[in-house]
Amino acid sequence: MRSPAWYQQAIIYELPVKSFFDSNGDGIGDFPGLIEKLDYIESLGVTCLWLLPFFPSPLRDDGYDIADYCQVHPSFGTLDDFRRFLEAAHDRGLRVVIELVLNHTSQEHEWFQRARRAPSGSSERNYYVWSETDTAYPDARIIFVDSEPSNWTWDHVAGAYYWHRFFHHQPDLNFDHPPVLQELLRVVDFWMEMGVDGFRLDAVAYLTEREGTACENLPQTHAILKTLRKHVDTRWPDRMLLAEANHGPAEVRAYFGDGDECHMAYHFPLMPRVFMALHVEDRQPIVDILRATPPIPDSCQWALFLRNHDELTLEMVDDDERDYMYLAYSADPQARLNVGIRRRLAPLMGNNRRRLELLNSLLFSLPGTPIVYYGDEIGMGDNLYLGDRNGVRTPMQWTNDRNAGFSRADPSRLYNPVVMDPVYGFQAVNVETQERDGASLLQWMRNLIGLRKLFPAFGVGGLTFIDAANHKVLAYVRDDGHDAILCVANLSRAVQPVELDLRAFAGSVPIEMLGYTEFPAIGPQPYFLTLGPYGFYWFELQQRDA
C-alpha cells in the first residue's frame, strides 16, 4: 500500500499573521511575533500552518487584494523575517502553506496600473479582462451581492470596463493571455525556492471567462491548473496545491483531475450540512452530501473545516435550507453577510462545550484533512459589530492582560479591537487560563489531535456508513486496510439509544479509543449502544486471535 502523502495526514492550523502576536507594539501581528508563538502551535500537535495573505496590499480585502506577490507587507515584517519564520517552523516539523491568489490582483498592483495606461490590444493591457460595455458574460453571478452591483467596473484611465468577480478594486487577471500564467509561475518559483510547502489557490474556479457560461469551472481553467501542477511537480516535488472552489462536490472533483491538478480541495458543502444536521438532530444532511461526493484519486485529499476566516457560506445549500440556517444560527441579522453567517464556531454552538466537542469529533473523523481556525481551539468568540468579516479576525486571546496579551500597543492602535464581551471576552477565554485548566477546551483539543495522528485511517481510510433506525445517530467506519475505526455520534441534545448493524465486523472487539476501554465483542445481533447528549464514540475494531 502506498504511504500517505504528508498533506493526507496533516492537521492544518489556519491563521492570519496580523491576528496572532504583535512583537513590536504597533498593534498588528507580525512574523517575529509568530515565531515567538511557534512553541504554542507545536504544542497543539498540528502539523501544518496555513497563512492568510501577508503580501503588500492596500488591505481592502484583508490582503486578498495583492499589490506585490513577492514581498511581505511591512506591517508584518520583512522577507528575512518570513525566512526566519519558515526555518523555525520547519525545525519544529511544521509545514507551511501560503496563499496564491491567481484570479485577481489589487487595483494598485503595477500590472494593473500599467494595463490601464497601455494601448488597447497591447500585451500589457491584456493582463486584465477589458470591455467597452458592461454587458458581457451576463450569466456570471455576482458573488459579493451585499457590496457589488456588477462584475464590471468602469476605469476612467483606460476608458473601458474591467472584469472582477469579487470587489471592484480586485480586477481579474486574464488567463487567456499567456504572459499572465508565466508571471504567476515565477511567483510560484519564488516562494517554493524559499521552502514553502504549498499554496492555497484562492478563488480558483473563476480564472477564465466564456460567453454563454457562468464563467465558473471552465475547461480552460482546468487546463491552466494542469500546467501549474506540472510545473510544480517538475521543479518542486513533495509540495501541495489546495483548491478553493466553493462549489458542489461533483464540480470540485474536477479540480483533482486525474491526480494532475490540485492535491487538495475544500469540501465546502459539507460544512453547512454538519451545522444543519446538528440543529435538526438528524444525520441525513451529512449522509446525503457525503454519498453525493465522488471518489477522488488516491494521491488527493479533501480539506475539511468547521469555520474559517470567511462567513459560514450557504451558497451550497438550497433556499429552504438557507432560510433554516439563517433562523437557526443567525437570529441576529447583524450576523449575516453576503450568502452566509459571519460567526465563529463557539458562538454558533451557543458556547455549548458538548456541541463543540461533537463537531470537532466529526471534523477529525470524516474523510479529509482537518483545518482548525486560530482561536477555535480555545472557543474564541467574535464581534458582529466590525465590518465585513473582520468580526471573526480579531486578535488572538493569549492572556487576560491588556489587549489579551496580543500586543503592548495602546488599545486604540490595534488593527481590530479584542473581543471583550462577558462570555467570549479575553478575560474569560484565553490561552493562559486554558493552559492552567486540565479540563479546558484547549487541552481537550490537544488530546483529540494527538489521538487522530495515531491513526492514519482517519486521513486516508475509506468511509462506510452504518445503518441505524435512530436517525439522530450518525455512525460510520473508517478503514485503511490496517485499522477499522467505528465512529458514532449523537446529534441530539438528549440521550439516544442505537442499534448498529455491525455484522460485517462480527468477531471484532470494539476498543473505545479515548479511554482504551474494551467493549463486548461484536456478534451477529445488532450492536446496542447508548450515547449521552451530543456524545460521540470512536472505537478501534480490533481483530483478536482465536
Next chain:
Amino acid sequence: MPDETADPAVVAGLLTYQDAATVGAAARAVREGLAAHFAGVPTRMLIVDVGSTDGTVALVREAFGGAADVIEVAPHRSAADLLDVPYHGIPGKARALRAVLSTALDLKARACIVFDGGVRTLTGEWVASLARPILDDQLDFVSPFFSRPPFEGALTKGLVYPVIRALYGVRLHQPAAAEFACSSGLAGHWLRTDLWERSGAQAGIDIWLTTAAAAGDFRVAEVPLGVRAHGTRGEEALDLGATLAQVVGALFADMERHARVWHRSQTRVPVRRLPSPAEAVRPAAAAVDADRLVEAFRLGYRELRDIWTFVLPPRTIVELKKALDQPAREFRLADDLWARIVYDFAIGYRMRAVARDHLLRSLVPLYSGWLASYAGQVRDASPEEGDRRVEALAEAFENQKAYLIARWRWPERLRIG
C-alpha cells in the same frame, strides 16, 4: 584463503576508543573468528576508532597493517561528541555505528556484526554465533544474551527490557547491547531513518536500533554468548542519575516516534533463543546494599514527592507512602505498581509535565526502591530463579500496557503550573 577481492558476505566492525589494553586481543578474536567460522567466505574487519589518544590505533596497525581484509574506517567526528559523553564511554558512538553500517552496505555485505574493542572476553565464537543466523537462517537482527548475576544490568532487567517487550511484543532480554549482528536489509532500514540526527543519539543509539528493528517487520533472535567483561577506559563511571536519565530518556523519547506501532501491537513477536557453544558461566554476584537503596527511596519520597505529583496519580502516591514503613529487608514494590510508575513517567516525559531532565532524575529514588524490592526477592536465588523473577515483572508491564495506552491517548493533566 578467502577471495579478498570479492564482495564480503560478512563484515565485522570493531569500535574502539582508548582501548589499548584490550584492542589487540579483541581484534585478533574477531579476525580469527571470521577466518575459523567463515572459511572460504569473503569477510572484512572494519576498525572504527573515534579518537583514541592511548595508542589504540597504532596497536591495530602494528598487528594488521597491510592485511587486505582489515579496513580502517574514519567516522565523521564532531567536537560536540566529546561534550556529550555517553554512559557506555564511546563518544560519537552513533557516528561510528553509522560508518560501520554504511561501509558494510557499500561492500554489499549480507551480514554485519558490531563489537566493542573494550571487551575483554570477546572470542571468535561470538562472531559465528551472531553472524551465522543472519546468513543461514535469514534473520535480520541477532542480539546477544550475556550471562549476568541477578543484580548486573538491573536497569535493563527492571525497566528497559520489560518496556520494550510490552510495547512491541519482542522478548530481547538485553536490548541495548553494544554487540549485535544485522542483515543488509535491516542496516539499510536503519540508515534510511533519521535516528542518527536525533538529539541524544550518542546515548540512545543502541536502544533505538533495537526498537527500530522491533517496530519494523524484521526477524529477530538472541543468542547466549557467555560472560561480557569490559576494560576500563579511564573515565569515571557516571552516577546512577546520569545513567538513568540517558537510558530512560532515550527510551521515552523513542516511544513517541513508534507510538503508531506499539498502540497496535497485540501479538508477541517470536524471538528465537539460539543455541550457543558458550559455556554457561555463573559470574559472581555483586552485593547490593538494600538499606542504602531503601533509604534513598525514603529520602526521595520526602524531597521529590512534590515533583512526582505532576506525573503520578494520587493512588500511586498513596501506595508509595504505604511502602515507606517497610523494613529494608522486607521492602517490596509490587510489579504492577512499578510498571504504572514507569508508564506514568513516560507520559509525563511526553507531556513535558516537568522539565525532562528533572523528571528523569526524580525517577532515581523510585528505581532505588524497585531495586531494593528486586534485591530482596532474588538475594538467595539461582540465576534461573532470577530470570523467572524478571519474566514475572515483564508480564506485569504487559498487563499494564492498556493503562499506558489509555493515558497516552487521553492524558490527564494532574497538576499544571
